[in-house]
Structure formats: structure tokens, C-alpha cells
Amino acid sequence: MKLIYFAWVRERVGKGEEELDLPPDVVTVGDLIAWLASRGEEYAYAFEKPMAVRAALDKVHAGRGAAIAGAKEVAFFPPMTGG
């Protein structure tokens, strides 16, 4: 699974993207955030306030309950501040 990070999520994780093999019990976006947060200090920091991080599956906004099966890329980022 390709994971992409933007803005301060990217800075905290320390990389813009990575490929990770996910354990089979990671089914939803919420599961993925919980699993990532357990992978080390930098991830714990990035996801310390889980609701402050938004997610997208294949470039479409996704809620915490969305199933990640079938997605090619999952992105995590702060609330948007464009415009």
C-alpha cells in the first residue's frame, strides 16, 4: 500500500511517501491510523491528535470508517488551508 503525507503530517513522519505492507487486521482508515501511530515516535507524533488528520483514498476524501481494501494510495494531511 502506498502512503502519502502532506504538510505537517509529512514533516512529522519525516518522509513524503512510503510503501508499507499492512497487517490483515487493518481494514479501515481508522485502523490504519491506529496501526501507524504504533510504529514509532515520528508516527505517534504525526497522529497524536487523530481527529486533526484527514485522509484520502485514491485522491478522494475518506472518513475513519472507510475500507482501504482496493485503494492504491492512502494520503494523510492536515485540514486544508488553500483558497
Next chain:
Amino acid sequence: MKLIYFAWVRERVGKGEEELDLPPDVVTVGDLIAWLASRGEEYAYAFEKPMAVRAALDKVHAGRGAAIAGAKEVAFFPPMTGG
């Protein structure tokens, strides 16, 4: 008193402006409309639906009860359709 007419009020009255001496009992815009409407066919036609005609005193919108004393010009016109 200078009277000015615009759009279909002007067409019905048959002139764009005129100078008229008003009788002393013409005090308000409403009085002036009633007096004008009695002056002939063309005026009666222009003011046949009195509420369809708007008025301005010295280039400021004025209601029927506004006193015309002191005004240099009174204008009559249909509801505006600019923009």
C-alpha cells in the same frame, strides 16, 4: 419649479422637462402628481397608475408625502431597470 420626466413617463407626457408654476395648495409629491394628472390627457395617461411612478427631489428618491418646497427640480420616472 423644474419638472423632469424619464422613460415611459417622458414618452406619455410628451416632453423631457418643463418649468411650471405650481398652485400654492400643491405641497407634497402626492399633491403634485394629482395636480399634474388633472392638467390634460397626456398627464392623466402618464400618472394613470400613480403608484407605478417614482419621484425624486433634487436627485434624491422621495415618497408621496415628501414636501416639495425648496426643491429645484422634481423628477418622475418608472421603477428602475438598470444593472
Next chain:
Amino acid sequence: MATVRVQREDFDAGAEAAALARGRADVGAVVSFVGFCRDDGGRLAALELEHYPGMAEAEMARAAAEAEARWPLLGVTAIHRFGRIAPGEQIVLVAVASAHRGEAFAAAEMLMDFLKTRAPFWKRALMRDGTVGGWVEAREADDASAARWSAADR
């Protein structure tokens, strides 16, 4: 502060809007509205716009002053043409600059509502078949739209 013009000539809407922000860094938003002459399904040859010289400018300036009193605006430009205007041509411009977008949108919309219902302009339709169409009638929807900005709604 507001720029108000009533003129026969066309105007450069983009240049007018851009001028409101040029050379300053406190403007965060410029909203501009341009009204065009539509051809009414191909039947209209042109609009003939009559206006009340002097009062037209004064009413536009009054509307701009009301908008400026109501919102913290950084610039207002309003231009209205008169005379013969063909389908596809520009009739009116309202452009508003402010720090944030909310007030620029609201002020531009209020200015157009006031301009439609208070500024002394009257449109007559000249038809393609050579006839002079009637004077365009005022729309109740415009009065309702303008009424949104009355003091009671604040």
C-alpha cells in the same frame, strides 16, 4: 474612496478589478460582477439605456457609501453604461476589495441589488424585427433581493 462612473463607452472589467489590489498587500479578496446584455433568444437587437444624469452617479455613490459603512472594505468601483448596448456587451461593473472574502461577496451583491432597484436607469428593448420593444419592466425579485439588506436584517 469609491470610484463611480456613468459612461457611454465600454470598460475594461479586468483592469478595474485588478486596480483595486495593485500595489497593496492588505487586500485578500476582490469580488467583481459584470452584467451583460443578453439577446433574449436572438430576438433582441440592442438595449437602449436611458439614465438621469447626476442622480445616477449620486445613487451609485450612496450605495457604495452604505456598503462601506456596513463592511470593512478596502476599495469599491462601480461603473454603469448608458446608450445603445448590443447583445454580448457589458452593461455594468461592480468590484469590491476587502481583507476577507465574505464581506467582498456580500458587498458586491448588495451593490448590485441597490443599483438595480435605486439607480435611475431604464432599459428599452430594440428588437431584431425592427420594432421597438417595450420598456423593460422592473422585477419584483429585484426588490425582494434588495430588501434583504434592509436594517431589520442586520
Next chain:
Amino acid sequence: MATVRVQREDFDAGAEAAALARGRADVGAVVSFVGFCRDDGGRLAALELEHYPGMAEAEMARAAAEAEARWPLLGVTAIHRFGRIAPGEQIVLVAVASAHRGEAFAAAEMLMDFLKTRAPFWKRALMRDGTVGGWVEAREADDASAARWSAADR
């Protein structure tokens, strides 16, 4: 029908808005919004805008499609820049054409609300004193503004 662009280069807002009405006589209204980089009282040197390539364009196109489904629009253009943007420079354009002004104003405002809250762009402040300011925080007011357009309000 909508034109959506995400680009590093500046854009000609007036030309983009004018293009929506050019050569047609069914457009009665063009509303355009331009968002500018403010200097934050002189402290800001520039904004650095990061975006999610692909998703940024897709979200802008989705917002335009929602506006087109909701109002009878005759043209929509949305342009958003990324990269380093100095105070006074343009960041974003939304321009909407329609027959009547009400829907053009509403659609332009909805598009900006959606763009602010849904399009994946993030601003970082670079300060004049050489420090990197923080990432700009999302404003609750923007979420509230976007919520106005939810289905329940229709």
C-alpha cells in the same frame, strides 16, 4: 464544461473572466473572485503553498460539478496556484457565468467555500525575519461557511 487548473504561474484574472462571456449572448452575469496573499501587517515574506497533485484538480472539478448541478451555470473557471507566493500576488481565481446574477454570486461563493475546505492545499508562512512561520491553521469559520451549502439547506 468547467475549466480547472492548478499551476505555479500567475494568471490573468480579467482575461479568464472575460473568456466566459466572449462570443455568446446568453450570459447575463459573470462573477469572479480573486484571492490574494496578504502581508500580515508587514511580517510575512511569502506563503509557500503545498498541494496534492491530482487530488487538487479532482476536488476543484468535483466542486465545479456540484455547482453546475445546483444552478443553471453557463461557465465555470477555477485556478489555484501552488509554490511560493509573495504578498500582493494572486493565489486563486473562481469565475462563474450565468444568465442571472443570483446564481453566479451563489455559485462563486460556494466554490470558494468548497475550495477552502476540500481542495488539498496547505499554506505555510515564511516570515520577513527569516523564520519559517507555522502552517496556516484551518479556520472554523471556513467550515461553517462551507456547511451552508449542505443538502439540508437546499
